Structure formats: C-alpha cells, structure tokens
Amino acid sequence: MRPVRTRRPVRTAGALVCAVLGLGLIGGAATGSWLTGDSNADTTADTAYAKARSQWHSAPVDTLFPRTLDGRGAGPGDADRVWTRVAVAPDGTCASALDPLLVTTLQPVGCARVLRATYTDATSSHVTTVGMVFAKGDAADMRALRTRFAAEKLAERPDLMPRPFSAAGTVAARFGDRQRASWTVEVLTDLPVVVYSVSGFADGRTVGAPQPAARAQDKKATSAPAQAGLGHEAKGLADGVERVLRASLAPATGRPT
Secondary structure, eight states: OOOOOOOOHHHHHHHHHHHHHHHHHHHHHHHHHHHHTOSHHHHHHHHHHHHHHHHHHHSOHHHHSOSEEEETTOSGGGOOEEEEEEEEOOOBOHHHHSOHHHHHHHGGGOOSEEEEEEEEOTTSOEEEEEEEEEOOOOHHHHHHHHHHHHHHTGGGOGGGOOOOOOOTTSTTTTOOGGGEEEEEEEEOSSSSEEEEEEEEETTOOOOSSOEEHHHHTSTTOOSHHHHTTHHHHHHHHHHHHHHHHHHHHHHHHOOOO
C-alpha cells in the first residue's frame, strides 16, 4: 500500500477561502437582486407600462375601440349586450376632454393623452362615452391614486363625473353634460391607464340626479338611470374596453388576457 500524503495546510486554507468567496458572491448577487427589485415580475410590469404608454399613438383605432363590442352578461339580470361604435374623438389632452376638477384629481399621475369613443346599444336608445387616460406616472403613483379614489370614494362624486363625447349626425348628437345619467372611473395599477365611461339617453332628455354605476347597478335602486340600465351600460363598456386594451398588450408582456 502506498503511503497517504499529508494534506498541505496552504491548499486547505486556499480551498476554504475560495468557498467563502464563492458563497459571498452568490449571496451578494441575491441580495443585490432583492435590493434592486430585479425580478421577472418587475420586468414584466415595466414592459407593460412602457407598452401601454405607446398604445395611444401606435395602436389602430379599431383595436382599442372596436366597431362592435360584446358584453356577455353585462346587462341587468346578466343579460347580454352588444354595443356599436358611433363616434371616435381625436386624441386630446386632459384639459380638453375632462372637467377641470377631474383633471386636478388626476394630476398626481400626469396625463399624456386621452382617447375617447361613444357607443350606442342595440336599440339606439342609450349612448355611452368610454375613455382612457394614459398617465405619465409609475406604478407607485397609480397605486397611490387608486388608494385615494377608494378611500375618498372619488368615483362616486358627481362633480368628478367624466364628460361625454357627442357627434353631429349620429345618435349621440344630443349627448351633452346635462344628459349624463351614470358613470364609472377605474384607476388601473398594472397599467398607467385610467378607464372611465359615462352613459345617458339618446333622445336628449336631461337627468336631474345622475347616479354612479356602482349604485345604479344595485337591484334595489329605483332611480331613472338604474331602471333604464344605464349603470350597467357604463360599467359594461368600461370593462369591455379595458379587456380590449389588455388583449392588445398581451403579446408584448406575455400576460394572459
């Protein structure tokens, strides 16, 4: 049998140093990743925000506001709805598209551009303007605004009700501020977008007491907007356009629609 060689202290110490350095590098990399938030989730969120900000000028109108929009179960009693687009507004600023007080409320997230379109239901008796405010803020800004909307119930305040978009020669020709009946405002947090909608009667009748969609959808609500299903119109169209927006972003972000 060959004699076993005695392990040299220098080699042993060198091996220990390498092991410690290796663990330190691995731990440092993990810590750095944690501190900087470098993760797949963050990358996906950044991609979604960047892609969404470009949608207002890069996506075709028919992509963001389809000519027809289906609302399965969106009507009273879970009835299906189909809406037809009657007008599309040129992209504009918040100041030109929204009430000044609502512009001030959205100021913390900034306003890059506003896109709007007006739809009518299958009977052409209701009209609804749906819009998207593309914000300049980051995810933290959007979360803070959403929290404020919820805490202060800003989406239910009539003085923050969005403005409609009317168009001459269409069923929405008489859809003005006094014709607004129900509305909804939704602040998204995974995208830099505020989605809103406002509904009314196509015959030009005025509504003395508009009601937010969340209340008008209540089965016990007896107001004119509630009885006419205008709360469902506002909420259904806002949800529909939000789904379309997410679908247009899905290929770039890898998120499910």
